[in-house]
Amino acid sequence: MIGTALLSLGLALLFLGGLGLFRFRGPYERLQAAGVGDTGGSLVFLAGLAVSCGWEATGGILVLLGLFLLFTGPLSTHAIAKGAFVQGERARGE
Numbered sequence: 001m002i003g004t005a006l007l008s009l010g011l012a013l014l015f016l017g018g019l020g021l022f023r024f025r026g027p028y029e030r031l032q033a034a035g036v037g038d039t040g041g042s043l044v045f046l047a048g049l050a051v052s053c054g055w056e057a058t059g060g061i062l063v064l065l066g067l068f069l070l071f072t073g074p075l076s077t078h079a080i081a082k083g084a085f086v087q088g089e090r091a092r093g094e
Helices: 002-023 027-053 055-086
Strands: none
Touching: 002 027, 027 055
């Protein structure tokens, strides 16, 4: 029951992050939506998998995968934003 709820919440966050890519216009707004949806959604989804499958089956692998996503998601978002800034892309209103 709890595992299914966490899986559903994770999928909803991932879907909303993907929807933000189409909804927002500027590159920084898109990165914000995708970064929050990606990091939050994937971690909640992995927590749901750990609860559903049990800790004994895949718990250690899911923790390592979660740590990997926790560090690489914001790092890649920052690299893309820095590249856009260097290329001269400015936020709306500036």
